[in-house]
Amino acid sequence: MKTVFISGGGTGGHYYPALAVAEAFKEKGYKVVYIGTTVGIEAKKGFPAADNTYLFEMKAVRGKSFLGKIEGILSLIKTTFKVIKLIKKENPSFSICFGGYTSFPLGVASFLTRKDLYIHEQNSIPSYTNRVLSIFAKKVFITFDYSKKFFNNKKTYHVGLPLRKSIIEMAKTYTYKPKDRKTVLIFGGSQGSKKLSEIAIEMAKSMPDKDFILIKGKWDLNVPNLPNLTVYDYCDKIEELYEVADVVVSRSGSGTVNEVLAFGKYAIFIPYPYAASNHQYYNVKWL
Structure with a gap:
């Protein structure tokens, strides 16, 4: 059975597209492993499409004080090392990140372990996380055509937003x-x-x-x-x-x-x- 790692949470804007894609992979027989945060929407609702769900203590960096930024960066680095261990254990075929700071550890961990990384950007103006991860990504999927100018055009595809099956x-x-x-x-x-x-x-x-x-x-x-x-x-x-x-x-x-x-x-x-x-x-x- 092939395995896919998926990350996207914190708010519904990242969570629901990630859930929609996870449901599609489940239907195709994939094992889905979800990476999220203990303070996001996923902590309240879980991630029903996942076979395994891992929630880590992560803190945002943008919009925080200097001390808050340091705490956020350290939390993301700590989580990245934990995700690397999970990748070595589960050996996924590839990873998909849906933006937001909660996706950063999976994106970096996938790059460091040489796993194919794909990202999806939901908004017209890409998040800082996706802009950084796009450097390592094999392909970048976007919702709005307007977003193309922020990414490498050769690996960017306008696919729209994944909606839940219901x-x-x-x-x-x-x-x-x-x-x-x-x-x-x-x-x-x-x-x-x-x-x-x-x-x-x-x-x-x-x-x-x-x-x-x-x-x-x-x-x-x-x-x-x-x-x-x-x-x-x-x-x-x-x-x-x-x-x-x-x-x-x-x-x-x-x-x-x-x-x-x-x-x-x-x-x-x-x-x-x-x-x-x-x-x-x-x-x-x-x-």
Whole structure:
């Protein structure tokens, strides 16, 4: 049985494309080994497509104080050596990294052990991790054509974003059915958005003839009891909410943008202004 190492987590933007690809390799008979962090979304949800999951204590480097950067670098170096041991033990055919600092140890470990490395970039403006790992990568897969200019064009391929099988299957069979009351779905990515959540509540108050679905994420909000407002902390089956929504109001992470496009929904995208390199703005600039 062939083995593939996969890393991509921390947030849903890296986690879900990695999960989609892992599911595809499982269907083809591969053994999947997943590398993640103890503080990311994978620590809460696990990684169902993996035969073996290894979560390590890793810290981000970008956006931290000088001391924080040192701590982050040391944590990534420490994890890299641990991953090297795992690679020697499991002997994977190749590795795939989906960006974010949690992918850095697997990428470097694959290079040092001479394993083929592939990377996938979800956003229009590549992460610092993927820019570095692209130097060692055999091939670079991108979601947006705009990203080509950041990589070696000879080994870069525009493939789009891997979506979970459940989303693809529902999107394929989805047919819009007119209804008396319109439904607005509002959310701010895998971690939620306090500002968008507050806007959703005010909209529900001012438009009682519309139904609102809010995914508020981690934020502790004073949510009034309104008959036209349904609130979730998180939703594992986002495709079921896309199906009933007439309009989607959300941040513009790559996963959200591509899922909304798959369902052909009307959407208002509000880029997260503090995203690295303002990549959420460029994710939707081409629309």
